[in-house]
Amino acid sequence: MPVPPDSGYLISHDDAVWYTDPVHGALVRIDPDTGEARLLESRIEQPQEYWGIAASSAPEMPGKLWVRSGDSEVWxxxxxxxxxxxxxxxAEGGGGDVxxxxxxxxxxxxxxxxxEVIGLGG
Structure with a gap:
């Protein structure tokens, strides 16, 4: 792993395993065939009150990942x-799922x- 695993979560996204780690702000892609890990340069923000950082693939949009970043944003x-x-x-909420x-x-x-339910339009 390019960062030491701490309080992270694993999800499946875009034919790979993804590790999200709020301590390091890391988004890491792990190739399930080779085990090779790639650390993205984009950094998520750590929530202040709770540690929860969740991520979810955006359906019908390959390569797009929704990530809860910090207390008050989703990226x-x-x-x-x-x-x-x-x-x-x-809504301000100390991290959470998306x-x-x-x-x-x-x-x-x-x-x-x-x-909170947010309409995305389209």
């Missing part, structure tokens, strides 16, 4: 270009125990 990261394409302000369902983004907040 759409283009993992192939290693760039943040979009930032969405969400999941795209259809044209809606569901974002939970660990500090408030609430779920």
């Amino acid at each position: 759409l990261v283009d993992t192939r270009r290693d760039a943040v394409e979009r930032r969405i302000r969400v 999941l795209q369902v259809g044209d809606e983004l569901w974002v939970s907040s660990f500090a408030t125990d609430e779920v």
Whole structure:
């Protein structure tokens, strides 16, 4: 691993395993066939109150990953270009989960125990 594993999470995205680590702000792609790891230059922000950083593939958009960053934003990261394409302000909530369902983004907040549903249009 290019960063020491700490408090991270694993997800499946774009035919690979992805490791998200809020301590280091890391997004790491792990090739399931070779085990090779690639650290993205894009860095997520650590939540202040809780450690939860979640990520979810954007359906029908290969190479796009939704990531909960810090307390009050969700980012759409283009993992192939290693760039943040979009930032969405969400309710202040000490980290949480994120999941795209259809044209809606569901974002939970660990500090408030609430779920926010954001229409993405289109």
